[in-house]
Amino acid sequence: MRIHYECFMCIADQCQRIIEMSTDDLEKRKKAAVFAAKLMSKLKEDSISGIVASEIFSELYKFLGVEDPFKEYKERSNELAKKVLGSIEKNLDVDLKTALKLSIVGNIIDFAVGYSLEKIEGDIIQLINEDLYIDNSKELFDRLKNAKTLLYLTDNCGEIYFDKLFLKKIREEFPDIKVYIAGKEQPAINDATVEDLRNAGLQEVGEIVSTGFGIVGVPFDRISGKFKEIFESADIIIAKGQANFETLNELGDNRIFHLLKAKCRPIARELGVPQGAILCI
Amino acid sequence: MRIHYECFMCIADQCQRIIEMSTDDLEKRKKAAVFAAKLMSKLKEDSISGIVASEIFSELYKFLGVEDPFKEYKERSNELAKKVLGSIEKNLDVDLKTALKLSIVGNIIDFAVGYSLEKIEGDIIQLINEDLYIDNSKELFDRLKNAKTLLYLTDNCGEIYFDKLFLKKIREEFPDIKVYIAGKEQPAINDATVEDLRNAGLQEVGEIVSTGFGIVGVPFDRISGKFKEIFESADIIIAKGQANFETLNELGDNRIFHLLKAKCRPIARELGVPQGAILCI
Structure with a gap:
């Protein structure tokens, strides 16, 4: 997916978030904002939104001298997801289809840090x-x-705990399938790195592999080595969330099933669906 | 006031608003967003926020081929302000001090387009x-x-109708004072131009003059001619709103009284006051 007009402001907004997560020093924040402002010229009309955004974020990380500014935030999301999911599994009989839906709506954990467990659980039950x-x-x-x-x-x-449950159900239903689970090589905002996947025990439900990049989604024209082989030879690819859609939708590859909530207007517009729609496409 | 780190995102946000107000054509919006992204490199650490923002907006106007994208919005604010003020004057005995406070809180009209008259009136009464x-x-x-x-x-x-009432009260109290009322020469977001001031009848309460620019606030190092003379010889200057504060606060000119609501974090931080505070300083 190429950028839409809203991507400019959204990337600027995420830059501010990165800056705030990286330092409390107001002078350093200002220098970083001025640097981020210059990075905005990377945006071209034919830029792929997730890729150009990741390139900007990655340079901003370097400028700020941080490796993973979202580390704490990611830990909080994980804790929250674990608790919410524990409670949902107690109260709900989760079959394969429900687990698929949970893996999509688990994405709302991203916006839910700060809300009560009950509220988040209620929202998730309503969505599924x-x-x-x-x-x-x-x-x-x-x-x-x-x-x-x-x-x-x-x-x-956060969401990766919901993925783990979905993958557990997939393996119960299709025990002979070989499952590869891809995370990012380096941190990119709140995306799960291979390390995050390991810490969440995703190795219990498949083999963890790295996309090779600290880029959201999959920069398919740059992948190499083992990940490229797996990507090219997989019978089915399940791609979670907006960034995987942004970076892969133009392939028109019918092995790919996108599971996502169309959170932003550009994605909803690209897909011709209402903003907020949950999709398995 | 020099930029704070949040100014980057805020200027990007206002660029998106300008783009949306200027055209419905998604391709044109995208081209303009990419252009605006490049303009962001104008931000320097020592930029004066209102000035650099105005320079970016003005280039974006040219790129979009629009003269005053906020025209309709400004008309709606004016209509709303007139109605709200009509109702307030019926229900409230407005003395000089109340009129001063009304002229500050009248600024909330900017956020109120779309709300009911009763709600806005209630909010204003509460604030004063x-x-x-x-x-x-x-x-x-x-x-x-x-x-x-x-x-x-x-x-x-919008707010200018509240200014008109305050100036009317000033003239009643200090009948011998010569009043100059400055508006912008060209449109700059929703700021009042001299034409807007004329249409709102501000000539009834003083002599309308132009700052000479389509820049929010007063770019005091560039002013010339009649406005410069008036600015330099005025005994008292009442400067409304954030942009006049941003462009004039460093002068430390004790003739200037700033009347404003500290709407954004940078202004509140600069002043050491809580965000949202209303001030006569």
């Missing part, structure tokens, strides 16, 4: 009671029956 | 019942007694 706005899950499950390998592209921390 | 967080109004009124000339620097449309 809704139908998917576009629902190709039957086709996904049918094709998983005959698949030998599945590549699962994760998105944010 | 609060004390000013810093209140130099007694000194202002004392000095107006002996002043021969007053220069009144306006801020936004």
Whole structure:
């Protein structure tokens, strides 16, 4: 997906968030904001939103001298996700389809840090009671029956606990499938790195692999080595969240199933769905 | 006032607003956003926030081929302000001090377009019942007694109707004072131009003059001609709103009284007051 007009402001907004997460020193924040302002000229009309954003964030990290400014935030999301999920699993009989929906709506953990457990759990239960706005899950499950390998592209921390549950259900249903679970090589905002995946025990439900980059989504024209082999040979690819959609949708690759909530206007516009829609496409 | 780190994101946000106000064409919006992203490199650590923002906005106007994208919005604010003020004057006995406070809180009209008249009126009444967080109004009124000339620097449309009422009260109290009312020469977001001031009948309460620029606030190192003379010879200057503060506070000119609501964090931080505080300083 190429940038839409709103991406400029959204990237600026995330730069401010990165700056605030990285330092409390107001002078350093100002210098970083002036530096980020200059980085904005990287935006071109044909830029792929997730890629150009990641390039800007990565230079800003270097300027700020930080490796992972979202570390604490990611830990809080993980803690919250674990608790919410523990409670949901107690109160709800989670089948494969429910686990798929949970893996999509688990994304709201990203906005929920600070809310009460009850509120988040309530919101999630409400969302999984809704139908998917576009629902190709039957086709996904049918094709998983005959698949030998599945590549699962994760998105944010927090959400990865919901992914773990979904992958557990997939393995129960399709025990012969070989599952690869991709995380980022280096930190990129609140995306799960391979280290985050390991810490969350994702190795219990598949083999953790690295995309090779600290870039949100998959920069498919730059991937190499083992990840490239897995990406190219996978029978089915489940791609979570907006950034994987932004970086992969133009491939038109029918092995890829996108599971996402269309959180922002550009994604909703690109897909022709209402903002907020939850989708398996 | 030099930029704070938040100014980067805020200017980007206002660029998006300008783009949305200027065209519905998504391709044109995208081209303009990419152009605005490049303009961000104008930000320097020692930039004066209102000035650099105005320079960016003005280039964006040219790129978009628009003269005054906020025209309709300004008209709506004016209509709303007229109605709210009509109702307030019926229900409230407005003395000089109340009129001063009204001229500050009238600024909230800027955020109120879309709300009901009752809600806005209620909010304004509540605000003028609060004390000013810093209140130099007694000194202002004392000095107006002996002043021969007053220069009144306006801020936004909408609010200018509240300024008109305040200036009417000033003239009743200090009938011998010569009042100049400054508006912008060209449009700059929702600031009042001299034309806007004329349309609102401000000539009934003073002589309308132009700052000479389509720049928010007063770029005091560039002013010339009649406005420069008035600015330099005025006994008292009342400067409304954040942009006049941003562009004039470093002068440390004790003829200037700033009437403003500290709406954003940078201004509140610069002044050492809580965000949202209303001030006569």
